[in-house]
Amino acid sequence: MAHMPTIVLVGHGMVGQRFLEALAERGVTERARVVVLCEEPRPAYDRVRLTSYFDGKTPDDLSMVEDGFMARHAIELHLDDPAETIDREARTVTSRAGRVIAYDTLVLATGSYPFVPPVPGKDATGCFVYRTIEDLLAIEEYAKTARIGAVVGGGLLGLEAAGALKGLGLETHVVEFAPRLMPVQVDEGGGAALLRTIENMGLVVHTGTGTQEVLTEDGSVTGMALSDGTTVTTDMVVFSAGVRPRDQLARDCGLTVGERGGIAVDERCRTSDPAVYAIGECAMAVDGRVYGLVAPGYEMALTAAATIAEEEAGGFTGADMSTKLKLLGVDVASFGDAHGTAEGCLDVVYSDSRSGIYKKLVVDPDGVLLGGVLVGDAEAYGMLRPMTGTKPPVAPEQLVLPAGAGAPVSLGPQSLPDDAIICSCHNVTKGAICACSSLPEVKKCTKAGTGCGSCVKVIQQLLPKPADSGMCGCFTYTRSELYEIVRTMRFTSYAELLDSHGREEARGGEGCEICKPAVASILASLTNEYILDGERAALQDTNDHFLANMQRNGSYSIVPRIPGGEITPEKLIVIGEVARDFGLYTKITGGQRIDLFGARVDQLPQIWTRLVDAGFESGHAYGKSLRTVKSCVGQTWCRYGVQDSVKMAIDLELRYRGLRAPHKLKSAVSGCARECAEAQSKDFGVIATANGWNLYVGGNGGATPRHADLLAQDLSDAELIRLIDRFLMFYIRTADRLERTAAWLERLEGGLDHLRDVVVHDKLGLCDELEALMAAHVASYHDEWAETLNDPERLRRFVSFVNAPDAPDPSVKFVPERGQIKPDLTILTLEPLEGASAR
Amino acid sequence: MMLELSYLDEWLPICDDSVLTPGRGMAALLPDGRQVALFRDRAGRWYAIDNRDPFTGAQVLSRGLIGSAGGRPFVASPLLKQRFDLESGRCLDDEETSVAVYGIRVRELAAVS
Structure with missing residues (x-):
């Protein structure tokens, strides 16, 4: 051998x-x-x-x-x-x-x-270094009995350590010998931005001073004496002052x-x-x-x-020191000649102390990008680093200005040359990444994205969209693609669509709970027929099916429409009487309406008979459709108001009521710039000006709040309504299933500018069609509850039990609370009876 | 035709089969107080499972949407959307959970006399 x-x-x-x-x-x-x-x-x-x-x-x-x-x-x-x-x-x-x-x-x-400076007391109990998992475990253990911690070193690792101490709940100090934090990576301006942000988090930073001695008592750390003569009280010290x-x-x-x-x-x-x-x-x-x-x-x-392996390969002669990190939640990146040491080089700096953002690019006199520092917002790092050594296609100032502040650039990674290094950890070029078809494949074949991970976003932008972006197990199409199919091929039935355009294995099947309501919504958007006739009855979520909102014990809540939040005393009394007579729990909603809770399914028609008789109609609280248009009281009463916001809100609500959309739609109208109706947190919000109306779109409250964007200014009543018609129909046509306007606008390629091109400047020539679709909707609107009550066939579903139509559901019970009712949940926790019959 | 549920070793008549919309469910009340969710699929097959959603305790499974995955029919709870196999009662989203399954059949009324 x-x-x-x-x-x-x-x-x-x-x-x-x-x-x-x-x-x-x-x-x-x-x-x-x-x-x-x-x-x-x-x-x-x-x-x-x-x-x-x-x-x-x-x-x-x-x-x-x-x-x-x-x-x-x-x-x-x-x-x-x-x-x-x-x-x-x-x-x-x-x-x-x-x-x-x-x-x-x-x-x-x-x-x-880890380098530990040779100061007295450096080996005391309570002194640590920050290098291995064992170090971390020891720090974690000791911190349980400590209140204050100090980190020696304000560089990259020092700030990591400080973040760890803060995370462990300690009052945290950072001592850095250099005059600024992260002296190797960032320049003075970047260090200042970093300092402000980190101090705002409650950390105490001591720069330009060294550690002279670790003070101890009985062999344990009690503080530190600094070279500027001050002392810091601390229970533990972590040395993170560089490595050797x-x-x-x-x-x-x-x-x-x-x-x-x-x-x-x-x-x-x-x-x-x-x-x-x-x-x-x-x-x-x-x-x-x-x-x-x-x-x-x-x-x-x-x-x-x-x-x-005796392979021919390039040698190692030195390396790029580019880094991008998230330290204490702050993005910090530096790349290339970050300190501007090249002869004749020039700086382009954007600094916003208020929000802790600092960006500097170093360019040569010809505009070739040499390097840069980014603090607070390092989003551009993934694009800028591969551009280093080349002349960027736009002026350098456009690369540092924040989005929306006159920076017209949306430079995609597509503009990079094939030999640009995308992953600097593993030295992977754009060409190598583009040869792959998915992120897992890129990671497996090139290792790109498996190091620091800062390039993953750029990699995703370079890869083709996944071939199967289908809505569910039944369709390979997205919602907007299905919308186009239904519209152009004039489908009127889900089953036809599934059997002709579904995935092979799904054809002839039942469909699923994801695509059924989505297709029902598309059919409703395009035809606006009664949503519960024929096959459509089987497609709707339970809320649409019973035209009410199911609550946790299987009872339903009812929201009559109150356009603009304006209601007469007579109607208010009717709501009160109905609630009293049926024993319903009543609550004012955030959308200026009244929600009535605790109705059994068999009570819904009786309740609605009373409401419809009094002139109420469905508020569509159950639908993926227009909910409410809130308003402030406006010019009529308010001394600040400049327009009649209530009338506009009522007009808008009546125009768009019943409009089925990919998700719910909320709106508001404010009568002046004080914005009491909170229109900027709505899917479409209107704010009065002295000259007319400003239209904001894509706002959202909820878990991921988004401030709405201003789409157009100083519109007349007619201009405003025409623009909203176009906006809503364009959204309905192109959004994904359950995608609110905020997420849709974020995703829309070209963003707000593109939206404005389409709905204001009619760049795609779509506006006539969008307006016609909305006109058809408005003309064919009908109140779903009135239609339901007028048809005994449609009322048949409103029973608790098919074999005992008059029996109320015994599991829907209530107990009193604060003078009203609440669900009796103890009934629900009872286990079902044993002994279900076998087949 | 009469829809019947298996109950205490007998067949209990429930309702005329035309009452159910294909693709949609209804609840039935058994003499002992249990509730059963009945479904009819596109192909005209019948299913019956317990109406109680084990995740919330509410008697609501009959009001869920039905679908099929891998050729097997399921209902998705209208509350928190867990899916239950209509033939086995097994929860597709939680191995530990299942609901009872009931025998169901349709009988020609003309055959009774």
């Missing part, structure tokens, strides 16, 4: 693991024995995301080693057993446990150790090391002994630098693996 060479890897951190993967990818693990000595008790984990441990990640979540990787490639991993000596003559490594391993090739990936290469092993065996540390390597990552390699943070590259970032470490791992 031929001699099988042995490769020994000392150190199993992120770079070590990447090296092993690179060996395996090149088939080296099949022809060589690979032995790994690891000091830590666990295999390689994601040190970059160490802090995420405090967000609930477990040590296992952070693992970098795929299950079965070591076994599959027959790699021998020895945990908890660091290398202690190297004998280069005999070519052996001896571990702490006494293993003596002969090597043909030795790879040192020992990483770095771990090169002791190399020094001991006589390998060349740099003056300031680091095992000297050539561009193939070989040390002064050609049988020994060094990679990652323990190595000093040919440019004389020690790289403390993971991306250059990975590059070195690949270089060493390629050299060992």
